[in-house]
Amino acid sequence: MKQTQKASAPNFSDPRLIEVWQEWQKAPPGQALDKWLKYQLPKLHLRFEDAKTERASLALAMIEALRFQQLVAACECAFEQEDDAPIDWHAWDAQWQPQQLAPMDPTVFWGWLSLRVEGKLPNGRAYHQFEWQGRRHCFGSLSGAVVAGSPLQLLWHGLRPSWRSLLDQRAAASGWSDRDRAHFITRQTQTPPLWLRLLPNQDLQAVCAQLQADDVNAKIVGEHLCALGGRGVQATLPYKRGQLEIQDLASQQIAAAVGVQPGQKVWDACAGAGGKSLAIAARMHNKGSLYATDLHEHKLTELKRRAKRAEISNIRSFTWDAKAPLKLPQEVARQQGFDWVLVDAPCTSAGTWRRNPDARWRFSATDSRELVAIQQQILTQAAPAVRAGGHLVYATCSWDVAENEAQVAWFLAQHNGFSLVSQRLLGCPSEDADTMFVAVMVRAE
């Protein structure tokens, strides 16, 4: 099958990046990069020879830009400083906002970025070696000053120094060694592979071989399949035939923590577009019922489309807002509750920053507090729907302890009838995936 190859690396020498970056600076604060690229890139009337490949390369460069934009600002700050006095990066970070990048010359911005990502300046006359000598020197000094535990270490890997205490909490909660912690931090600079979930009765080797034949760099890791670079999967035969779904490894592990048996009753309370619902239902073989609810109707519409594609017929979906308890469906009321309830709660999504680096700049203490309150509300409403002896599974795609272990502790303190079976962090740093959390609790008989 002939397939257009998409770019697998950013091209920092592409002069069109200047305009793209300037336009991005005009986007409303908080705009998601992937949506912006999808709708705005075609509007920029940039001249492309191979539009698909070149747009993909621009998109990859923008992903790197959003990952390291604060480091670029820090480099320019260090360069402009007149004396050699050490900079208090904590204090600098406390007043830094992404909007402060707008006045920076975009050529300078991409120069710093290319130094960080590729170790060299982009090709082009704008980067006259002599003029950049000072910046190169400054870059070398900064990189030499990156030591474990320092604010500069976090900046260097695209993380805010102010998140250090959150990392400390995570390291303590997960019993990370210094090596685990360093691994987690360095992995924030790399996009994880695109993980694929095989539908039941599919042959892992055969699907992998077909993906490779379709020009996807597919690889088997243990019992799992992933695409390195992750492009073009939706254009392949296995995807079109419905043999696989795109789903991060950690997300697959959350679905696996719902130990459902065919014939049981499950409620996926925050089902969204159905990532977990579909994976859970796949193990039910259309026996029993899975109730998929969400605040947003449009997400459930997508869930229904995906369920049809996967030939799943036992999912019932309807909107539900955690402001009120769920009225149990009759068949569930008869057995006095669900066997399994999954709360895949709305969260800061901090565990997806490797894939969506722009999301980190939307992370704020106020939003986290609000989300913690919503998570507690959803857990509180979901708990009575678990039957005696049934299980409540709580999950997030965040590594923030406040949204995870602390929530579980809060819930258990409020609900005597529940006890903890297990809780763990999934994905990065143990695996090359997003970072997520899952806790399984059981209700007393």
Ligand SMILES: C[S@@+](CC[C@H](N)C(=O)[O-])C[C@H]1O[C@@H](n2cnc3c(N)ncnc32)[C@H](O)[C@@H]1O
């Ligand atoms: C982490 S996402 C769920 C992802 C989904 N389970 C999946 O695997 O694709 C959290 C979901 O919670 C929903 N949500 C947010 N606030 C809610 C509320 N008050 N009541 C019910 N659902 C809510 C959001 O619409 C969102 O789809």
